[in-house]
Amino acid sequence: MKIVSLNDxxxxxxxxxxxxxxxxxSDKEAQEQTCGLASGTPRIQVLxxxxxxCKASSSHIIAENFRKLLQRYGISDxxxxxxxxxxxxxxxxxxxxxxxxNTFYTQVSPDDVEEIVSKHxxxxxxxxxxxxxxxxxxxxxxxxxHMDFYRKQMRIAxxxxxxxxxxxxxxxxxxxxxxxxxxxxxSKTPMEVISIVKQSxxxxxxxxxxxxxxxxxxxxxxxxxxxxVVCNADEGDPGAFMDRSIMEGDxxxxxxxxxxxxxxxxASKGLVYIRxxxxxxxxxxxxxxxxxxxxxxxxxxxxxxxxxxxIEIRYGAGAFVCGEETALIHSMEGKRGExxxxxxxxxxSGYLGKPTNVNNVETxxxxxxxxxxxxxxFASIGTEKSKGTKVFALAGKINNVGLIEVPMGTTLREVIxxxxxxxxxxxxxxxxxxxxxxxxxxxxKHLDTPIDFDNLxxxxxxxxxxxxxxxxxxxxxxxxxxxxxDFTVExxxxxxxxxxxxxxxxxxxxxxxTEGKATEKDLEALSTLGRVIKDTALCGxxxxxxxxxxxxxxxxxxxxxxxxxxxxxxxxxxKALLTYSINPDLCIGCHLCFKHCPANAIAGDxxxxxSINPDLCIxxGMCMARCKFKAISVC
Amino acid sequence: xxxxxxxxxxxxxxxxxxxxxxxxxxxxxxLHEAQHLMGYLPEDMQRAIARKLGIPVSKVYGVVSFYTFFxxxxxxxxxxxxxxxxxxxxxxxxxxxxxxxRQLGIEVGETTPDGKFSLDCLRCVGACGLAPVVMxxxxxxxxxxxxxxxxxLDDFE
Numbered sequence: 001m002k003i004v005s006l007n008d009x010x011x012x013x014x015x016x017x018x019x020x021x022x023x024x025x026s027d028k029e030a031q032e033q034t035c036g037l038a039s040g041t042p043r044i045q046v047l048x049x050x051x052x053x054c055k056a057s058s059s060h061i062i063a064e065n066f067r068k069l070l071q072r073y074g075i076s077d078x079x080x081x082x083x084x085x086x087x088x089x090x091x092x093x094x095x096x097x098x099x100x101x102n103t104f105y106t107q108v109s110p111d112d113v114e115e116i117v118s119k120h121x122x123x124x125x126x127x128x129x130x131x132x133x134x135x136x137x138x139x140x141x142x143x144x145x146h147m148d149f150y151r152k153q154m155r156i157a158x159x160x161x162x163x164x165x166x167x168x169x170x171x172x173x174x175x176x177x178x179x180x181x182x183x184x185x186x187s188k189t190p191m192e193v194i195s196i197v198k199q200s201x202x203x204x205x206x207x208x209x210x211x212x213x214x215x216x217x218x219x220x221x222x223x224x225x226x227x228x229v230v231c232n233a234d235e236g237d238p239g240a241f242m243d244r245s246i247m248e249g250d251x252x253x254x255x256x257x258x259x260x261x262x263x264x265x266x267a268s269k270g271l272v273y274i275r276x277x278x279x280x281x282x283x284x285x286x287x288x289x290x291x292x293x294x295x296x297x298x299x300x301x302x303x304x305x306x307x308x309x310x311i312e313i314r315y316g317a318g319a320f321v322c323g324e325e326t327a328l329i330h331s332m333e334g335k336r337g338e339x340x341x342x343x344x345x346x347x348x349s350g351y352l353g354k355p356t357n358v359n360n361v362e363t364x365x366x367x368x369x370x371x372x373x374x375x376x377x378f379a380s381i382g383t384e385k386s387k388g389t390k391v392f393a394l395a396g397k398i399n400n401v402g403l404i405e406v407p408m409g410t411t412l413r414e415v416i417x418x419x420x421x422x423x424x425x426x427x428x429x430x431x432x433x434x435x436x437x438x439x440x441x442x443x444x445k446h447l448d449t450p451i452d453f454d455n456l457x458x459x460x461x462x463x464x465x466x467x468x469x470x471x472x473x474x475x476x477x478x479x480x481x482x483x484x485x486d487f488t489v490e491x492x493x494x495x496x497x498x499x500x501x502x503x504x505x506x507x508x509x510x511x512x513x514t515e516g517k518a519t520e521k522d523l524e525a526l527s528t529l530g531r532v533i534k535d536t537a538l539c540g541x542x543x544x545x546x547x548x549x550x551x552x553x554x555x556x557x558x559x560x561x562x563x564x565x566x567x568x569x570x571x572x573x574x575k576a577l578l579t580y581s582i583n584p585d586l587c588i589g590c591h592l593c594f595k596h597c598p599a600n601a602i603a604g605d606x607x608x609x610x611s612i613n614p615d616l617c618i619x620x621g622m623c624m625a626r627c628k629f630k631a632i633s634v635c
Numbered sequence: 636x637x638x639x640x641x642x643x644x645x646x647x648x649x650x651x652x653x654x655x656x657x658x659x660x661x662x663x664x665x666l667h668e669a670q671h672l673m674g675y676l677p678e679d680m681q682r683a684i685a686r687k688l689g690i691p692v693s694k695v696y697g698v699v700s701f702y703t704f705f706x707x708x709x710x711x712x713x714x715x716x717x718x719x720x721x722x723x724x725x726x727x728x729x730x731x732x733x734x735x736x737r738q739l740g741i742e743v744g745e746t747t748p749d750g751k752f753s754l755d756c757l758r759c760v761g762a763c764g765l766a767p768v769v770m771x772x773x774x775x776x777x778x779x780x781x782x783x784x785x786x787x788l789d790d791f792e
Contacts, residue, residue: 056762056775090764239721241761276667276704277757315667317702318758334662336701352660395722395763402764433721469721483724487758493701598737620733625782 002296004304006182009173012295016174023047023163026102027145035101036124037075044079044121045099049162051086051248052241052280058110059083059094065113070121079121085249087162089149091401092132097144097162104144105130135399135421149400152418154381156389157205157242157365158405161249166284169291172252178297180371181256184263185303190220193264197367199375201387206232206323206360207438207464208540209386209453212367215357218347219265222355227267229258230351230358232328233274233281236320237436238487240467242391243361245403247274247281250365251288255311257367259298262309265357270311273328277318285313320437320491323465324539325350325358327493338493339539360465362391382408386452396433396469397424406451413447416470427472431555435464437484437491438544440551441477460551462544476573477556478563482510484548488541499542502533506549513560515576516567523560527553575619578634582623584609586631593623593632644672645683652687659688662698666705674710711746711753713791715739716770720759723767727780731767732756734781738788751791 003009022045035041048054048063063083070076087095092106096116103126105116112130119125131140132147144150155161164171172178184193198213219227231254235243247254258270274282289311292298300308314332321327322337329351331337350356366388370378379387386408392415395401399421406415412432416422423429431441440461442449449455453463471480485507494500509526512518530546530553537543553560562568569577582593582602587609594602594610601617604610612623612632624632651668655661665684670676676699685692699705717723717732736742739752746753762768765777769787776787 052760053762053764056760056765056768056777090762093764236758238719238724238758239763241759241763244761278761315664316704317663317667318704319702320758331663334658334660334664334698336697393722393763395766396725401722401766436721467721469725471725475725480725483721483729620737620781621730622781625780 002294003178004296006186006303009178009182012170013173013176013179016170019171020164020174023099026100027163033101034103034120034124034126035098036120037078037122039124041100041124042078046079046081046121047084047097047099047162048081049085049087049093049095050083050166050280051090051093051245052278053086053090054094055280057094061110062094062096062108062113065110066117069113069117073117073122075122082165083167084163085161085166086245086403087144088153088158088245088403088405089144089147089400090403091399102143102145104132104142104147106132148418148421149402149404152410152414153405154389154407155405156369156378156381157246157362157391158249158403159369160253161245164250166249166251167287169252169288169295172250176372177252177368178256180368181260181263181297182303183371184260185305185307190264190266193260193371194220196371196375197264200370200378201375201382201385202363202366202370202378203386203453204360205362205366205390205465207435207462209463212359212363215347215359216261216264218345219267219355219357222348224355226269226352226354227265228351228354228356229261229265229267229270230328230332230346230356231258231270231272231364232323232325232358232360233272233278234316234322234328235275235278235361235465236323236491237465237467239395239469240393240436240465242393242403242466244278244281246361246365246391247278248284251281251284252292253365253368254285254361255288255292255298257364258311259302259309260367260371261357261359261364263307265355267355267357268308268310270309271314271332271351272311273314273316273322273332275318276315282313282315289313319493320487321493321539321541324541327539328358329356336493338495339541341538362466383450383452385454390451390463390466392466392468394420394468394470397427397472397475398422398470399424408452409450411448411450412442415451415468416447420470423470423472427474429470430473430475431471431477431480433461433469433471433480433548434467435462435544435547436467437487438462438540438547439464439467440547441471441480441555442551443555460554461547474571474573476514476569476571477552477559478510478513478569479571479573481549481552482507482514485510485545488545492542492545496536496538496542498533498536499538499545502529502537503542503545505529506533506546510549513563514569514574516563516574518564520561520564523553523564572634578619579614580612580617580619580621580623580632580634582610582612583631583633584611586629588629588631590628592626592628596622596626598622641679644680647672648680648683649687652684657688659690659694662688662690662695663702666695666699670705675706675708677707708744708753709746709750711751713751713771714753714755716755716757718758718760718762718766718768718770719756720763720766722759722763726766728767730781731769731779731784734784735769738784752788
């Protein structure tokens with residue numbers, strides 16, 4: 001049906017609320033009793049994660065198995081199987097949640113479905129082996145509310161991810177969806193909307209942290225017959241997946257926010273620039289746009305007003321630099337994604353030369369809730385200059401890999417040790433990298449720094465889009481810097497000399513260091529060149545590309561010196577500096593390493609200790625991985 | 636490539652261009668659809684697009700070579716993509732990639748002479764919980780170690 005008034009929207013909300021009531025209630029109160037049809041639970045909902053991470057582990061087959069089995073048992077009318085967006089706890093995926101008792105099953109395989117149906121859904125007994133085990137005390141935790149991973153989180157941008165069915169607009173409406181849009185169009189002027197966004201203190205979540213309200217105002221003030229609203233969904237930071245998860249789990253929030261932005265800035269057309277590598281997010285977004293059109297929430301005369309707005313999807317083609325506004329706009333115009341100097345800003349001359357407002361996915365996801373709950377509420381969360389929350393993709397050498405959202409001002413220690421569950425395999429924490437290829441590495445001494453835009457910048461890193469990669473003692477910081485620079489060199493568009501040639505020279509210097517061929521003079525050159533690139537490159541990519549090098553050079557200077565002076569890599573990552581050897585006292589001569597050595601570098605007779613010829617050894621580590629007697633060591 | 640096959644493909648490319656109103660601003664969308672036809676963008680295809688849109692072929696090539704998603708080499712029957720996102724990197728993706736290179740005897744961006752496998756890197760599949768991750772065709776392999784590579788490759792045909 002077409003929604004033409006607030007009343008229409010409220011009616012749909014009322015109707016759909018019952019769908020969500022069960023989930024919302026179980027999310028608020030602790031449920032002691034396990035639900036089961038046998039004990040009289042009238043309705044049960046099975047939520048399966050439909051995010052990319054869980055889908056990679058066959059979560060779609062899990063959902064299918066549920067539907068088939070429920071049919072076979074003849075109980076499909078009492079049980080809803082709902083595919084939601086990402087729950088966030090990717091380490092333990094695929095995840096299945098049973099409502100109303102809020103049981104959180106982890107690492108479920110398609111074969112486990114039968115047991116969950118017969119034991120839990122029918123008989124009311126939990127399948128204990130699939131419950132989360134708290135690493136602190138070894139106890140089973142069945143309700144996600146009681147897990148450390150969720151306890152310190154505050155989900156605002158991710159409010160609907162893992163709760164609603166992203167392909168059902170009515171579930172979004174039941175959660176106050178499109179209420180903000182209705183309110184803006186029917187009772188607020190564009191300037192009033194902008195002033196609310198300004199008051200909230202929301203800053204751009206794509207990396208720069210520019211105040212969103214101010215950006216909207218710039219575009220609003222431009223006189224033009226055509227203006228555009230662009231959603232930057234070209235999430236290029238390797239290891240960051242928050243934007244993808246929001247689009248997969250709550251696409252309507254983006255559609256609603258872009259429409260609100262269109263109203264506020266005076267644009268009638270929205271464009272989503274999304275990575276072609278995100279097929280699922282594209283599909284969900286397309287479905288959402290279509291549904292919004294069918295319901296009259298996109299298109300002509302929305303809510304019966306004079307305001308018309310529509311959204312189109314544009315595909316990126318894999319270029320990190322296209323995250324930069326001006327490069328993104330060129331790419332949307334079908335050209336090479338090369339940035340241009342600002343000014344003119346996109347707000348003055350953007351897509352096809354028209355005023356264009358570009359915001360990132362997570363920024364948009366915050367807009368509807370700011371408008372429904374009020375700017376004061378949003379501004380009460382976070383630190384003085386960074387309001388609200390931030391979503392991070394927590395990954396690397398950490399126990400709880402996943403997508404988390406915390407209030408600004410939370411410390412790194414809380415994120416890594418409380419939410420993240422500490423370092424994997426009991427290893428020692430070494431560094432955490434934030435901001436991706438534009439950010440830097442923070443160390444032990446930064447663990448108690450409250451995370452916000454300004455503090456991270458002051459510590460030599462940056463917020464970036466929210467990738468947070470944890471590293472342990474086995475990671476070589478020189479190699480990590482080289483890894484990022486390798487990325488930047490590959491992604492540099494080549495337009496300005498400092499980035500095109502400067503970064504290449506930086507990479508050569510780093511290669512020299514990891515190969516043990518560098519001198520202490522090279523370390524000086526590294527630092528000088530890095531600073532020159534920072535000062536002279538044309539766009540954000542070039543200006544920030546030396547950050548991973550400069551921050552590791554500052555924080556792990558000793559490690560660089562060791563590579564250069566002692567030809568030693570303490571993390572045992574830099575191949576050229578390693579020597580593999582066999583301990584004759586432990587080697588029993590089983591010949592296994594001999595068989596698997598790809599370089600024929602191992603010699604020795606059966607049942608006699610073997611040895612490695614260092615001239616032939618390619619340091620692949622295959623022998624060490626194969627040896628069952630721990631006879632092979634590396635130093 | 637057989638001539639009639641090429642003619643057929645070129646015709647399809649022209650239809651794609653028409654669908655997008657032969658608008659040079661739609662070049663990237665056109666290339667996405669065109670690449671779908673054969674899995675890569677041979678030179679002849681780029682010439683046909685340039686002619687249709689009325690722009691120099693250098694412009695088309697400029698765009699094709701700029702974006703990593705576009706390729707001018709045919710992929711193998713089982714395209715292998717090793718995730719080189721940071722999360723996978725710190726969990727050992729580089730060693731995994733080395734092992735794939737060694738087992739297949741090809742470099743990144745190449746295809747085995749029998750056309751069975753091709754090897755590429757990609758930046759973040761988004762399954763960081765399963766790091767390090769490798770995609771072969773549509774299937775995602777997670778938590779891999781170099782030692783697993785040979786067995787996985789042997790499982791194909």
